[in-house]
């Protein structure tokens with residue numbers, strides 16, 4: 001029923017995650033709620049490690065910044081791709097080794113560069129301007145920063161335009177034609193030590209061919225860098241592997257990715273006589289399918305379509321609104337019920353676009369039912385907001401047959417936090 005998602009099954013009419021009844025979890029912790037399978041998370045990392053035994057696997061923290069999950073990933077040997085000072089502090093707290101962190105970002109503040117240098121993490125420079133700034137910062141601090149270069153390889157990732165990052169029109173990276181020049185500059189600067197190349201062509205990519213194309217371009221660039229006497233100690237190929245959001249989708253596995261890119265990598269390295277560390281930066285394919293997003297039905301309204309109003313919308317799961325993304329919906333307390341009617345599942349936010357799922361054929365839905373949105377672990381909670389007076393919900397980790405709270409839900413005090421009403425307005 002759930003394809004390759006072995007951590008999910010239906011039993012006695014209820015949806016189970018790692019054998020734990022989702023309806024009971026909703027009762028215990030309340031809704032809305034994010035629920036993650038620890039076992040699945042560990043398994044997803046292991047699939048990468050088996051496919052790429054010599055590579056370092058960095059987790060893209062923007063996909064999910066929960067500290068307990070980052071701890072699990074640290075235990076499994078992962079490093080991280082961070083995009084801000086905030087994400088850097090999270091992975092430090094999670095105990096990830098600084099050697100296994102890459103500080104990314106297309107527009108870093110001076111304070112962020114300082115923090116990266118002070119922490120001793122590698123920086124991926126997104127422009128020549130940033131390289132110069134990094135050199136200046138490191139010199140002032142009397143340090144030397146390892147720097148890699150984010151390449152814009154001009155490769156089409158065949159994905160949603162908002163998550164295609166490797167096209168020449170995207171804001172990310174240094175145009176590939178300019179990489180050698182920037183590398184040469186870096187070799188002549190104090191305070192920086194150029195160590196390699198980095199790319200990330202996009203997200204939710206369901207074919208391996210764009211990765212192979214990017215890899216080939218990266219190896220060509222590595223050759224040019226080696227020709228000018230540059231050292232290539234690491235090559236980071238980013239993340240982007242897609243997952244099967246719909247039951248019909250066939251997503252490539254880490255093993256499929258490995259059989260596409262490893263031969264090109266190995267042949268390139270052999271030809272150039274170099275042995276750089278390979279780095280990958282998966283986010284979605286590590287964490288998306290580990291997590292359910294649970295909501296409770298407030299109302300069923302028969303209008304021009306059957307609307308199911310649940311207790312959270314794009315405030316807590318923004319992907320459908322942002323990217324027209326599909327998340328499979330299951331009525332968790334009627335998990336093996338026969339599909340009866342078509343429903344459109346909507347949230348409580350005051351926007352017409354607040355739709356979680358359109359035209360889904362489900363068992364008869366009633367007030368009080370629990371709707372589980374599948375594959376919500378990536379870009380789910382991490383994109384949540386408090387828009388429209390909705391506090392953010394708790395998160396629960398399922399392990400060893402029970403759920404543990406890993407983030408408390410917010411209360412209404414979140415709306416007061418940091419607000420200042422000048423005394424003159426209080427008269």
Ligand SMILES: *Cc1c(COP(=O)(O)O)cnc(C)c1O
Pocket residue numbers: 060062063081104200202203204238239240241281282283284285378
């Ligand atoms: C977002 C991002 C990733 C992760 O992408 P996924 O599609 O979630 O695997 C990796 N690297 C960089 C630089 C990113 O911006």
